[in-house]
Amino acid sequence: MEKRPIGIFDSGVGGLTVFRAIREQFPHEDIVYFGDTARVPYGPKSQNTVIEYSIQNARFLIQQGAKIIVIACNTAASAALQTLSKILPVPVIGVIEPGAIKALSSTQNGKIGIIGTNGTIQSQAYPSAISKLSSSIQTYSQACPLFVSLAEEGWENHEVSKIVAKEYLQPILEKGIDTLVLGCTHYPILKKTISHVVGKNINLVDSAEAIAEQLAEIIPNTETEGIGKDKFYVSDNEEKFARIAAKILGQNITHLTKVKLGESWYL
């Protein structure tokens, strides 16, 4: 039987934190990753557009043989998980549900904070996933759109990031949360600053780790021999992607290819 890869997509480099967690969990599996760096960021874009982009990205991964699609972008998972599950011929999982489960098992006082992009927060995907699991939990959401830019600028430990984090987080901290979901795959990059602002008594839930754990339950770990191969595809800026990937993954990536969408605009 032909060996088929796990497919992962994200709007850019943020999903590499998910890739890393899955690679650790599945050392023998092949993985194909798509980063839509030509259209990053997804956070400020409309829900219909994010759905359209997600379909294109997932179909591309299926063309590359993917046996399962992992949506490693909270904005895309919030907008497109249901649609993709309906129309694709392979299973699809997103970062939302595993994050919700992990948050639920972390909270003691039943008060969970959620931070993410505008798209993720407006979609209400986390509150809705959490309320399906338990009706007694209270959730408090806050969009933190500047976090992505700050992370991409390398300002994650800068004084400005602390001030921005305080401004964003103060309103949900006042609600007495004991758990905070990092509902954007970029946010683990700012973990130190966020921890500093929220203090030691609040658990941070990293959705990248959560989804790797869920994946381990869904697909049998059949591959036990050899070293899994990685293939990366991006829609722009290979050099920058390779540079950031080396930083996040701790080693240089090979098999990086740029793909194109079209030659001209049409009505």
Next chain:
Amino acid sequence: MEKRPIGIFDSGVGGLTVFRAIREQFPHEDIVYFGDTARVPYGPKSQNTVIEYSIQNARFLIQQGAKIIVIACNTAASAALQTLSKILPVPVIGVIEPGAIKALSSTQNGKIGIIGTNGTIQSQAYPSAISKLSSSIQTYSQACPLFVSLAEEGWENHEVSKIVAKEYLQPILEKGIDTLVLGCTHYPILKKTISHVVGKNINLVDSAEAIAEQLAEIIPNTETEGIGKDKFYVSDNEEKFARIAAKILGQNITHLTKVKLGESWYL
């Protein structure tokens, strides 16, 4: 003779400051504007990719009948003006040269600061345009990538923007500049904060105004009757574009259409 519009493109909404200046200068002309909101921002993208995007955008405007192309995005003008001038059948102007001319006529002490996106600053487009006009001018450049996110967040007068502006601008202020080019069409939105940081003795050069003045020299103001019609095209997020456009232009826009690039990724 058929009336043909002026074509303007930008990576998103920033170029609307250019549209506004041109609309004021040419009340009787038709204008067609394209904002590539599906792929905004251009600043962090590679030069080759920005050239490719600019060709697609300009060709689309020519399909809509444009008699001249205005590159209302500093990153795109820096990367693609030469290429577009060579391959397009109509004249092309970018924001760089008019900004350089205006900066030159503003400086008294021959020291000019330039701020812009990573793409614009790395291209050295402004220093090169200025040194062609005068060899005795000293230029000092600084990339300010967070300014675009802050403007899009509506944080233009926020304390954080002041801190970020101080951090970015301090090194070039220490050089004793008397003129500062706002080398990104988003930056006029932060003008108040930037003015506050640089003080009264430094002239700010707004490239949006500069290019409208240059255009008035290039195309004869032949239209003297009727009210010019506006058409807007975007590649994503019509609602958000319309909202920001109404704010920048002081009135609601009509004739807003979304365009598409392709259905699927290819290698």
